[in-house]
Amino acid sequence: MKEVQVQGVILDWAGTMIDYGCFAPVAAFVEMFKLKGIEVTSEEVRKPMGLLKRDHLLAICKMERVAALWKEKYGRLPNEADIDEMYAGFEKLLFEALPEYTTPIPGALELVERLRSMGVKIGSTTGYTKEMMKIVTAEASKRGYAPDTFVCPDDTMAGRPYPWMSYENAKRLGVYPMKALVKVGDTLSDVAEGLNAGMWSVGILKGSNELGMTEAEVEACDPLRLQTRLDEIERQFREAGAHYVIETIGDLDAVLEEVNVRLARGESPDMLPRSNPYLLLTPGPLTTTPTVKAAMLSDWCTWDQQYNEVVQSIRSKLVRLATRAPASYTTVLMQGSGTFVVESVIGSVIPHDGKLAVLANGAYGDRIGKMAKVLGIDTVVIDFGETSPVDGARLDSVLLEQPDITHVAVVHTETTTGMRNSIEEIGRVANRHGKVYIVDAMSSFGGIELDVADIGIDFLISSSNKCIQGVPGFGFVIAKTTSLEQCAGRARSLSLDLYDQWDTMEREGGKWRFTSPTHVVYAFNQALRELEQEGGIAKRQMRFTNNQKTLAAGMARAGFRALLPEEHQSPIITSFYYPESDSFSFKELYERIKQEGFVLYPGKISTAPTFRIGNIGDVNAADMERLTQSIEKIRFW
Ligand SMILES: *Cc1c(COP(=O)(O)O)cnc(C)c1O
Numbered sequence: 001m002k003e004v005q006v007q008g009v010i011l012d013w014a015g016t017m018i019d020y021g022c023f024a025p026v027a028a029f030v031e032m033f034k035l036k037g038i039e040v041t042s043e044e045v046r047k048p049m050g051l052l053k054r055d056h057l058l059a060i061c062k063m064e065r066v067a068a069l070w071k072e073k074y075g076r077l078p079n080e081a082d083i084d085e086m087y088a089g090f091e092k093l094l095f096e097a098l099p100e101y102t103t104p105i106p107g108a109l110e111l112v113e114r115l116r117s118m119g120v121k122i123g124s125t126t127g128y129t130k131e132m133m134k135i136v137t138a139e140a141s142k143r144g145y146a147p148d149t150f151v152c153p154d155d156t157m158a159g160r161p162y163p164w165m166s167y168e169n170a171k172r173l174g175v176y177p178m179k180a181l182v183k184v185g186d187t188l189s190d191v192a193e194g195l196n197a198g199m200w201s202v203g204i205l206k207g208s209n210e211l212g213m214t215e216a217e218v219e220a221c222d223p224l225r226l227q228t229r230l231d232e233i234e235r236q237f238r239e240a241g242a243h244y245v246i247e248t249i250g251d252l253d254a255v256l257e258e259v260n261v262r263l264a265r266g267e268s269p270d271m272l273p274r275s276n277p278y279l280l281l282t283p284g285p286l287t288t289t290p291t292v293k294a295a296m297l298s299d300w301c302t303w304d305q306q307y308n309e310v311v312q313s314i315r316s317k318l319v320r321l322a323t324r325a326p327a328s329y330t331t332v333l334m335q336g337s338g339t340f341v342v343e344s345v346i347g348s349v350i351p352h353d354g355k356l357a358v359l360a361n362g363a364y365g366d367r368i369g370k371m372a373k374v375l376g377i378d379t380v381v382i383d384f385g386e387t388s389p390v391d392g393a394r395l396d397s398v399l400l401e402q403p404d405i406t407h408v409a410v411v412h413t414e415t416t417t418g419m420r421n422s423i424e425e426i427g428r429v430a431n432r433h434g435k436v437y438i439v440d441a442m443s444s445f446g447g448i449e450l451d452v453a454d455i456g457i458d459f460l461i462s463s464s465n466k467c468i469q470g471v472p473g474f475g476f477v478i479a480k481t482t483s484l485e486q487c488a489g490r491a492r493s494l495s496l497d498l499y500d501q502w503d504t505m506e507r508e509g510g511k512w513r514f515t516s517p518t519h520v521v522y523a524f525n526q527a528l529r530e531l532e533q534e535g536g537i538a539k540r541q542m543r544f545t546n547n548q549k550t551l552a553a554g555m556a557r558a559g560f561r562a563l564l565p566e567e568h569q570s571p572i573i574t575s576f577y578y579p580e581s582d583s584f585s586f587k588e589l590y591e592r593i594k595q596e597g598f599v600l601y602p603g604k605i606s607t608a609p610t611f612r613i614g615n616i617g618d619v620n621a622a623d624m625e626r627l628t629q630s631i632e633k634i635r636f637w
Contacts, residue, residue: 003622004263006256008121008175010166010199011147012050012185013128014101015209016249017108018140021217022049022186022209024101025127028094029060032086038069042212049209050127050189052159053094057087091132098132102139105207106215107250109144114253122147123169123181125193129154148173160189163197170197179268182259184252186210191240200259200269202252203237203245205230210237243269264622278594279619281627282601283415283443283573284338284465285472286617288527292470295526296519307518308510310525315510317528321446321537322460322478325453330481332502333474335517338442338463340496341475343371345438345459346409348491348498349483350377354406357382357398357435359390359426362416363604364440368409375492380405386417386605389568392425399433409438413448413570416604417563418612420448420570424455431456436483442466442475443572447544447616449537458483464520467540467572467616470527473520545571547615547624554628555613558635563610573614575603584637586611596630 015022029045040060048059060066061078070078078086115122124147128136133152140146151168153159166183175181183194183201186208194201205211206218210233218226234245244255271290280287300307311333319326334341346368350356356377358369361384369381382398384390390410399405408430412423423439430437438459441450445460447467452460462468463475477498484502491497495514504513534540548571552562555576563575578584589611590600603610615624 004177004180005260006120006182006200006263007180008123008170008173009115009182009184009252009256010123010125010169010194012187012190013124013126013133013136013140013150015049015186015207016105016184016190016204017124017145017147018104018136018143019101020103020105020207020215021211021213022046022207023214024094024097025049025053025056026209026212028090028097029057031093032090033060033066035089036086037073038066040066046209046212048189050160050185050187050193052127052153053090053129053132054083054087055159056127057083057090061086094132095135098135099139102136102143104140104143104145105249107248111250111252112145112147118256120256121173121175122149123166123173124150125160125165125169126150126152127159127189128152161192161196163193166193166197166199179263182252182256184249188236188240191237191242195241195269198269200244200255201242202255203234203240203242204247204249205233205245206248208233261626264626266620266622278597278599279623279627280599280617281614281619282599283612283614283616284463286465286469286614287619288469288471288523289530289618292523292526292530292618295522296471298522300518300522302512302516302518305509307521308508311505311510311512311516311521314521314525314528315505318476318478321531323451323453325451328481329452330479330484330502330506332477332479332484332498332505333512333516333521334477334496334498334501335474335512335514336496337472338461338466338475339367339371341463341477342368342440342442342461343375344491344493344496344498344501345461345477346372346377347375347493347496348487349436349438349459350407351490355379355402355404356407356409357395357402357405359395359408359410359421360384361388361390361419361421362386362411362414364411364414364416364442365390368411368440378404386607387419387564389419390421390426392422392429395426395429396433399429399435405433405435407436407438409440412439412441412450413444413572415443415573417575418570418573419564419568420444420572423450423457427455427457443616444570446531446537446540447572448541448570452478452480464524464527467544468524468527468531469617470524471520473517474524541571543620544616546621547571547619548574550621550624551613551615551628554625555631558628558632563605563608572616573601573612575605575610575612578609578611579637581637588636589631589634592634592636593627593630596627596634598627598630 026042033040048056130152149172151165156164178198181199183199186204191201237245315331318331356379358381372379436458445462458480460478464470465472487499560576601612
């Protein structure tokens, strides 16, 4: 699919592009009511601004204070005939005044010129009727302003806040989808119109109806008072759902740039704003979607049945993600970071007379060896160095030499380097020797397709904050049920007792033994839903692979060499050598690229100076492209 970028803007007229402060309708309404013997304030008149003028009039009449004044004077509320008469009076006054109120707002004409030179089309909507717009467009064009098209409420079925005028604009401009359009206006009903039509919505402060001041009044206003007023209007715009609020119409360019970045990331106007100051290009925690973050905004009772049902649904979804033969597998969720859960498996699964073989080619394999030693488990670490994949033939000979080995553990994608180990090859050897097979798939599960039953895995470990794209707080173990059933009473720790945690979850319908990370669980639940929406693990693997390839190609262009040959490279994280230049410093690259909105990861191997860039999380190939372009741009070495 071709990338969507901003193709058009839909600008309001009065208070946005012409008539600074939006005075024409205010003066006419105030004057008309005065002729009826009713004093309305300009604040009252301004409140419903932006609506079709007849709707605007009805809204003023319905205001409590205005209705009371009317009743006092006429002994009843205004009827249909009164409204007709008032509207006729208003129109007459407005038509007389309109030509005077068509001066372009400072900066508006220059903006139009810039938009046109960028190829951005210019549509417009208004609360004025066709007849009023005849005057307005003629006068404005004499003064230099003429958008590509304009649509009035009486051209469509209804005015704001309905989206029809915007749809008509899109049609006439030949622009779609609606997220390729940015709506700009000076009233709350402009913002609503933009949101209802599925566009990016921008509110304007200075010159707006909401501020209701002339240019001279703004100039003369005490800066502190003015700022307080602007802050208050900005708050109202934001509350109404505006994506952006700008001080003057001339500030629109920066918004368009930002919207283009968000579109490139695959965002659309109906998504919550991404609140991150940067994208996390690390192996976890990583960039999550706004909707995953939003799932954490409620508090849940850890004992409640509804909550426990969510836990159960997560557990069964995980098993189905892990294998096409889910009947013989089960899951346990465990509090803590990934390491805690690895330790829970190592400490709960290996009997006191058991012996563990760990295949290691990085920090995470080494860590399994270390924790086994701390736990007093008889352990042999088979070391492959940092840049070679693990090897089934070597495991085979170790298992032949040491038949007392009962368990084999390996890391799937060694996050230390980005190495992808063949868990299939190791599984064949471990299974042939009848060993219990443990896989640390922390940084791969959910991002690389695998089937625990086909591979013959007894225990697979992963966590909430890696390829499933949840937030940190717990890990999970996918276990062959018959293998886990043998682990009762084996644990070397109370809180990390994998069997006991599983037993409680099974018997009590999803209950955790100790306080469960409720918010994290809800975020994870949402993340699983989004994995499904993306098309499952196969689709996610394609995205990650595409990310990694785009990253590697861009980094090569920028002159960086990857640590691993392509055939061992996982689609998760990539290690790059430092460039051969004395003026290179990773710290400086890190700081400078953070300014551009990306966070990188230091290296972790001992043999060569390297750093790492992750590509998992809510990031896509366009992000990788932007990253590598930024790296080329800031090149200081
Ligand atoms: C992230 C990770 C872990 C666990 O790390 P924590 O910091 O404890 O979450 C373990 N193994 C691998 C391969 C990992 O990538």
